[in-house]
Amino acid sequence: xxxxxxxWAGIKVTVFLLSLLPFGLLVNDGINDxxxxxxIETLHFGFGDWALRFLCxxxxxxxxxxxxxxxxxxxxxxxxxxxxxxxxxLHLLIFIxxxxxxxxxxxxxxxxxxxxxxxxxxTYSLLIPLAVTSTKNMQKRLGxxxxxxxxxxxxxxxxxxxxxxxLVKADYTEPLIYAAVISIxxxxxxxxxxxxxxxxxxxxxxxxxxxxxxxxxxxxxxxVKMQVLRHCVESLRNSAAYPLLLGxxxxxxxGWGRRKH
Amino acid sequence: xxxxxxxxxxxxxxxxxxxxxxxxxFIKAAAAFSAGLMLPSLGQAETGKYADVPVGPYSAxxxxxxxxxxxxxxxxxxxxTNKKDSTVLARTLTTQPWSVxxxxxxxxPGVYNLEDILKDNPVEERIYRFRCVEAWSMVVPxxxxxxxxxxxxxxxxxxxxxxxxxxxxxxxIMVGQxxxxxxxxxxxxxxxxxxxHPLAMMATGMYGDELPKQNGAPLRLIVPWKYGFKSIxxxxxxxxMENMPETAWHKNAPAENGFYANVNPEVPHPRWSQSRERVxxxxxxxxxxxxxxxxxxxxxxxGLYSGMDLKRYF
Numbered sequence: 001x002x003x004x005x006x007x008w009a010g011i012k013v014t015v016f017l018l019s020l021l022p023f024g025l026l027v028n029d030g031i032n033d034x035x036x037x038x039x040i041e042t043l044h045f046g047f048g049d050w051a052l053r054f055l056c057x058x059x060x061x062x063x064x065x066x067x068x069x070x071x072x073x074x075x076x077x078x079x080x081x082x083x084x085x086x087x088x089x090l091h092l093l094i095f096i097x098x099x100x101x102x103x104x105x106x107x108x109x110x111x112x113x114x115x116x117x118x119x120x121x122x123t124y125s126l127l128i129p130l131a132v133t134s135t136k137n138m139q140k141r142l143g144x145x146x147x148x149x150x151x152x153x154x155x156x157x158x159x160x161x162x163x164x165x166x167l168v169k170a171d172y173t174e175p176l177i178y179a180a181v182i183s184i185x186x187x188x189x190x191x192x193x194x195x196x197x198x199x200x201x202x203x204x205x206x207x208x209x210x211x212x213x214x215x216x217x218x219x220x221x222x223x224v225k226m227q228v229l230r231h232c233v234e235s236l237r238n239s240a241a242y243p244l245l246l247g248x249x250x251x252x253x254x255g256w257g258r259r260k261h
Numbered sequence: 262x263x264x265x266x267x268x269x270x271x272x273x274x275x276x277x278x279x280x281x282x283x284x285x286x287f288i289k290a291a292a293a294f295s296a297g298l299m300l301p302s303l304g305q306a307e308t309g310k311y312a313d314v315p316v317g318p319y320s321a322x323x324x325x326x327x328x329x330x331x332x333x334x335x336x337x338x339x340x341x342t343n344k345k346d347s348t349v350l351a352r353t354l355t356t357q358p359w360s361v362x363x364x365x366x367x368x369x370p371g372v373y374n375l376e377d378i379l380k381d382n383p384v385e386e387r388i389y390r391f392r393c394v395e396a397w398s399m400v401v402p403x404x405x406x407x408x409x410x411x412x413x414x415x416x417x418x419x420x421x422x423x424x425x426x427x428x429x430x431x432x433x434i435m436v437g438q439x440x441x442x443x444x445x446x447x448x449x450x451x452x453x454x455x456x457x458h459p460l461a462m463m464a465t466g467m468y469g470d471e472l473p474k475q476n477g478a479p480l481r482l483i484v485p486w487k488y489g490f491k492s493i494x495x496x497x498x499x500x501x502m503e504n505m506p507e508t509a510w511h512k513n514a515p516a517e518n519g520f521y522a523n524v525n526p527e528v529p530h531p532r533w534s535q536s537r538e539r540v541x542x543x544x545x546x547x548x549x550x551x552x553x554x555x556x557x558x559x560x561x562x563x564g565l566y567s568g569m570d571l572k573r574y575f
Contacts, residue, residue: 030545036345037334037541038397099539101548110534117533166532169395170442170513171342 008075015076019083022050023090044094051087052160054080056181059157063188078134081153085131092124116166123163126156157182309470311404317385319460319561325388326399328468330542335475336393337494338442339428339435351475353434354495359479365425365501368416375479381414382406384465392524392556394488396549398538403483404466409457412499417453421501425450426482429495443509449482449493450506450520452565460485460561463496486558488522519575523566524556528575 003011026046029035035042058080061073095117100106111117130150133139139146161182164175333348340350359375384404392398412424430446432438438445455461462483465472472478477494484491490510500506510518517531526536537549555562566574 037330037399038539039545040539041397043545098545099549101546103548106537106549109536113529113534114532169342170338171440173342173440 047091054084059185119163123159320387348475356479366421389485399541403464405464408461425500425506427498486555526552
């Protein structure tokens with residue numbers, strides 16, 4: 001990359017401002033009374049959507065690195081992660097401040113009756129430790145544990161999806177799109193993880209084979225490759241994302257609307 | 262000395278509903294209500310098709326929701342599951358000519374032109390609360406006529422215990438019907454005594470003018486004590502039945518949407534509370550309104566459900 005330190009600072013500021021744009025637009029609509037008949041819902045859903053979109057963007061950086069070999073997008077990982085937290089916080093704030101009007105009575109009445117709200121709160125509580133430990137200082141201090149801790153974002157991605165699926169009345173199109181995106185982003189990681197672990201065992205076996213017969217190596221290779229592939233498919237099938245993919249297939253067969261003429 | 266001016270005011274006297282007012286006063290009140298928002302729509306009400314219809318019984322003196330909000334936020338899955346998109350997509354629907362097919366347990370079945378139905382049933386204005394199952398509500402000045410008056414003309418037989426209504430079906434026009442979100446066409450139903458209740462009405466207009474297409478033109482049901490999804494839109498078929506009809510939302514999720522669907526803050530939706538409602542058009546700082554049992558029409562309709570466990574028959 002031929003971008004200097006100053007250049008990166010400039011790009012970071014640009015990305016930061018772009019990430020603030022959805023917030024600015026919604027606030028602007030609010031000031032100009034353009035939020036429609038149900039302004040609280042518009043704000044609440046708007047911020048929730050953007051939290052999920054930033055979560056998808058954040059989860060996309062590693063796969064981009066794996067597929068293209070480009071690691072520079074990783075520079076924005078912290079910022080994007082914090083924007084997930086920013087929009088999720090606004091989403092929650094709108095709910096508590098305006099939907100519940102800060103009423104403890106309303107909270108006690110409405111929240112326990114609502115599985116999807118509980119799932120949303122769980123998702124938010126998973127994001128809190130990630131935001132708190134997002135600084136470079138914390139990263140250094142936690143060392144290896146930092147990586148382990150930040151794997152919570154995968155769980156948060158799944159609980160966010162469940163939160164969305166549970167609140168929908170009948171039309172699952174939008175949560176299915178997010179589910180497909182997140183499933184693919186997580187599946188790429190699973191495949192890579194499987195390959196890594198299999199490669200190690202492959203090396204061990206190959207060594208033994210080489211010593212006896214060179215010709216056997218290629219056969220052994222392809223057998224193991226097949227095993228790796230099967231293993232990946234299986235782990236994907238066992239993952240939480242698979243039922244969602246299946247569900248999508250079913251909806252597609254039933255014909256889900258606008259796309260199908 | 263204390264001067265007692267009023268003795269024993271009945272709660273019914275201070276509630277809104279018993280106060281009837283003239284059309285002109287309503288317009289003035291409505292205009293004042295929307296003045297700050299500079300919406301021209303209510304001005305149109307005076308020149309609209311139904312500008313001078315009389316105010317019917319049961320019309321409540323309530324602050325009416327802005328027409329823009331009622332016409333711009335509609336659950337009309339036949340067009341889209343997005344409440345804003347449906348308002349635009351519904352424009353493609355042709356509402357003239359329109360006819361209603363009457364079948365089943367009645368002495369006078371047949372296909373009736375909407376014009377003929379309207380000749381027999383003079384319209385009036387009724388301001389009703391409208392409460393959606395999604396926990397939002399509005400107040401709408403509907404134009405229409407009592408449902409029971411119309412049904413009686415078809416002479417239902419003694420076997421007619423239920424009435425089923427069906428929405429227009431054509432996926433070419435109603436693009437939402439191309440998706441499998443609900444089992445099309447949309448079907449709703451009432452028990453015959455519910456249908457004959459004077460509060461139940463057939464609406465052909467609102468705000469002094471014809472119904473906008475997204476609000477169910479040219480003919481829709483309004484059952485103010487039930488959740489909005491009972492108030493089926495663009496009706497093309499009425500069937501008198503001996504057995505309870507299977508209705509669209511009940512079919513979709515029987516555990517969530519009952520056949521009765523009476524507004525009831527004591528019975529939460531399996532996924533959310535029904536104790537409060539967001540009144541459309543209010544500022545974001547406005548508190549939610551406490552939902553009333555039967556949407557505030559309990560005095561009129563509670564007799565329909567005497568002896569019934571409303572938690573079971575939700």
